[in-house]
Amino acid sequence: MQILFENKYTRTKKFFRETYFYDHFQKPFNIILMLFMAVLLAPNLFFAVMSSWHNIISDISVGIGIAFFVIYFIAYPVRVMTAVKKEGTADKTYTVSATENKILYHAPEQIEIEISFAKIKKVHKSKNYIMLISEDDSVYAFQKDKFTKGSYEDFLKFLKSKNL
DSSP, X not given: OOOOEEEEEEXXXXXXXXXXXXXXXXXHHHHHHHHHHHHHHHHHHHHHHHOSSOOHHHHHXXXXXXXXXXXXXXXXXXXXXXXXXXXXXXXXXXXXXXXXXXXXXXXXXXXXEEEEGGGEEEEEEOSSEEEEEETTOOEEEEETTOEEXXXXXXXXXXXXXXXX
């Protein structure tokens, strides 16, 4: 089992910001949910503001819709801050490697995970990370500038050859 690519990174606020941003704002389900709520909120907001009479149902649905959006957008920074606090300030190095057929994940807590590329359903590229998302929604991140074996560009070509 020859390691073709190896990446070592520490989980910082930047890491959590980018991974949770994807999870919170870019997952297809969350985008559909936000659009659905906006479609429901828009006409009720219009009628609540523009109508000379206020329909109690319209007022309630506007209140619920606005509360949902506020909670949804506040939840993102709260999740980031909670993860940063939970992770602590210790310098923990995570190693993620790729062989021809598998991803090998090594966490500082002596956790080792092997996952086949066949179980990767999506690749997401953010500003600083390549995130491989598995069928069970686990995220295996490779920091773009932290490859200790192989390179970012070669890793992208490798993923493309795997149809990811």
